[in-house]
Amino acid sequence: MSNKQPIGFIDSGVGGLTVVKEALRQLPNENILYLGDTARCPYGPRPAEQVIEFTWQMTRFLIDQGIKLLVIACNTATAVALEEIKAQVDIPVIGVIQPGARAALKASQTGKVGVIGTLGTVKSMSYEKELKEKSPTVSVTSLACPKFVPIVESNQFLSPVAKKVVAETLVPLHNKYLDTLILGCTHYPLLRPIIQNVMGKKVTMIDSGAETVNDLSTLLDYFDLNNYDLNDNKICKFYTTGSPKMFQEIADEWLDIRDLIVEHISLDD
Structure with missing residues (x-):
């Protein structure tokens, strides 16, 4: 080789x-x-x-x-x-999962970590398993965001539609007191500025990719x-x-x- x-x-x-x-x-x-x-x-x-x-x-x-x-x-x-x-x-x-989980644990100060991903990734619980294996006391909140990938694939990730969809989708994460959020899909970093705005500056974004x-x-x-x-x-x-x-x-x-x-x-x- x-x-x-x-x-x-x-x-x-x-x-x-x-x-x-x-x-x-x-x-x-x-x-x-x-x-x-x-x-x-x-x-x-x-x-x-x-x-x-x-x-x-x-x-x-x-x-x-x-x-x-x-x-x-x-x-x-x-x-x-x-x-x-x-x-x-x-x-x-x-x-991309193991590196993302490792970085999230390193970044989190409170042990409250969120994961957003596709239906398949969230259903697999791969991030939760990886996080718990490395730190059994970590609190993990996962949320499937099925509308995010189509927005990126259609080149609308900077549009008003993207802002509306992201804001509505992430409502379940409000009041979860997360200090770290794993962008558990490589499409999501293209939406990162919008996600960060919705989640607030105090939440650290982890780009698994x-x-x-x-x-x-x-x-x-x-x-x-x-x-x-x-x-x-x-x-x-x-x-x-x-x-x-x-x-x-x-x-x-x-x-x-x-x-x-x-x-x-x-x-x-």
Whole structure:
């Protein structure tokens, strides 16, 4: 395996771009391949078996492209498919839940942690299990926010509609005295300013995707996979099962990179 091989990122749609953004900042020499299954997004309401199937399809596609490490940049897919995929592929694989839980416990002063995520992530109780395993006394309040992902995927995350939906959705978290809130879906950081405004300045936001890149950096060191070649022609390529135009509009705005290479692919067997 060559250290110049790319790191692969998979997500149900554009949400994993929040992870890529942090990876570009922390790991500027690394080549990156990203696959967003926007045609079948969101994954949250889907049965676990279907999410596992879709995650395997994305994994196999990027492995065929020659990636050296895989980041499952989707909380729903991490919750149901991470362990199975880790056990069956011969490259390192990392998800987003464990890093997010660890960061939340480190940030919380009161032990009252909130988790917002998709229906699938919340139903799996993956964050609660991870948090309780590390700190049995922590109080966890979880809330599914199924309307958030469609807002981001339709490029409305800065709109008045987004503000209204976020405010209405987060009402159940009022008076829970949370001091830390895990953004348990990689789409949610695009709504972060609105979420922060609704929750208040005293609540610390934990971006699971950004925290994952810290672990990714550690894995690269551990497996001696860092790309140190500063003269390498950097690869940063994006695949989508949906509209390349819509994907590119969101990616351009979020990553602030022009002339992104976005290619449409089909994953149907």
